[in-house]
Amino acid sequence: MKTALDALKRSNIFKDQSKLSFDYVPEHLPGREKEIDQLARLFRPVLYESMSQTAMITGPVGSGKTAVVKRFCMILNEAGLENRRRIEHVHINCRNRKSESMVLLSILTHFDSRFPDRGFSIPEMIEILKKHLKKRECHLVIILDEADVLLKRSGSDLVYNFTRIQEEDDELLGAISLILISQKKIMQLLDKASLSTFKRTNLIDFGKYGHDVLKRIVDQRIEFSFHPNIVQEGVSDMIASMSEEYGDARFAIELLEKSGMVAEEQGSDIVNPEHSRWAKAEVKPFVFEETIHQLNIHEQVMLLAASRLLKRSAYCSTGELETEYQALCEQVNKRPLGHTQFWQYMKEMDAFGLISTKRSGKGTVGNTTLITIQDVPVAELIDYLEKTLLS
Ligand SMILES: Nc1ncnc2c1ncn2[C@@H]1O[C@H](COP(=O)(O)OP(=O)(O)OP(=O)(O)O)[C@@H](O)[C@H]1O
Ligand SMILES: [Mg+2]
Structure with missing residues (x-):
């Protein structure tokens, strides 16, 4: 069992947590x-x-x-x-x-x-x-x-x-x-x-911060506060998307610190996008059960497929999702929807706020639509949906 004494040991994740304090003013302020x-x-x-x-x-x-x-x-x-x-x-x-x-x-x-x-x-x-x-x-x-x-x-x-x-x-x-x-x-x-x-x-x-600047702000704090190569790629992008609605750097930095703390609590030696989802759920809880009840069975299967794909990454492509969805349909004895209908439902789920879509930008081959889940830890969705759909 972990004791308070363990928690007081030097962190394997944080190099300098004071650089995440709201009073700390970095020498360079990205975007300003x-x-x-x-x-x-x-x-x-x-x-x-x-x-x-x-x-x-x-x-x-x-x-x-x-x-x-x-x-x-x-x-x-x-x-x-x-x-x-x-x-x-x-x-x-x-x-x-x-x-x-x-x-x-x-x-x-x-x-x-x-x-x-x-x-x-x-x-x-x-x-x-x-x-x-x-x-x-x-x-x-x-x-x-x-x-x-x-x-x-x-x-x-x-x-x-x-x-x-x-x-x-x-x-x-x-x-x-x-x-x-x-x-x-x-x-x-x-x-x-x-x-x-x-x-x-x-x-x-001062205008509200956009996604790019929020990401630069988070990347800077990762460099200052975490040991090298601990925070996985995709975390800063994910946190920037989570805080973009408010354009609030304080919220983004809070999410970053919480992500690290969640990773520590879970005994992980890296910080991944799923830790950030846990962090966001702690700071702004999202009651997903009610929303899931409003989804039809195909949408629920799609959500489970997306959750499984996103266990270790921030984003997946629509192609990957469609393949995973089709495989899952077999397990629940449903005929998969055709491509057009699939897209339609995906857009509806985006509107519900459970999944978010974005066009892939630089660094990815071609220009496809990427899918992410931001407001709920996917582990929680998987737990809930497997009980509803598979048992
Ligand atoms: N461009 C930036 N680069 C790095 N860190 C930033 C930047 N902008 C804000 N921050 C950090 O985000 C947090 C919030 O910023 P700040 O306190 O300056 O916001 P504010 O506009 O004064 O908000 P409020 O209206 O709530 O007082 C602080 O920890 C600050 O260091
Ligand atoms: Mg202020």
Whole structure:
């Protein structure tokens, strides 16, 4: 029997699990090169002309907003060092720091980790911030992440204040830049005065990630976090397809980590697409029994045939499926359907969401339709369907 002590032993699968943590920001962020470039162009005057800048980032869940801004600020700090401009940044998640004073407190603890967490009014805290900025002679980039929460709760006074500080005191001209991040559009939450500092060109809208980029993101984490040759081919493609609907890199990375954990739990020394199906079923369970009851006998046989073919791989071809289906028909004493009807049913099952089809892309000979099952471990389908059809 496996004990907790076994589970604590060094993993044969994971090389470095910390690289799968949501706080880890890789040096290179696949698919976001253009956005980082855009930010760099916006912030060039901060570096060379001692100016300040504002930017606003919007985009759906897991589209890399936080990661891109954090990485960009690290790059900016480095560029600052090379150019004798001291640039620092503070990242504040406004979901956890909902009030203006809590946001200011986070900024002040960046300069003084022992700054007391109560006893100062907002104007007093702003005065202290000014002193720090003057003393350190640094440019501070304030990142307000999930800014919509703060703006909805407290309005945009604080955002305006950061601009005003610089206008009122020559010594502080160009001392603060501001980056607002939000899933939702937040322009309408800013008052006129604050709005005037955000030009249209300072808005960067992150689109949802597509299949190709998700696959590159997963491949990168496989390289960082797993021992070599442990994760089988097809896993990253499969995870990219599973998370494509949401375009969410966080979901994809979570599926990858869970896939590795499932493989470990099952005592496997490799990670294959079936482990990813188990992972997905854990994260987003899919009640397949109800759907199977709506299928006719031929569709059920097709599903069992597909499940058997997909035990060890991510995809199979329609040709392979048709052959396997015909063989299974014999076992259940049914006459196999003709090719046209077979196709028809396959399309219906795709619509039911049990199987997914895709055109084979590069790397495969010819251009055929490939079939996969993503939402349920095929072992579970095989178990269930064999009981229904073969016993
Ligand atoms: N292009 C990318 N390359 C590598 N990893 C990425 C990329 N984009 C996102 N990630 C990773 O995916 C996870 C989610 O990204 P991030 O937190 O930046 O999303 P977000 O857009 O801020 O989402 P939310 O709106 O929920 O805050 C993080 O672990 C991040 O490192
Ligand atoms: Mg975020």
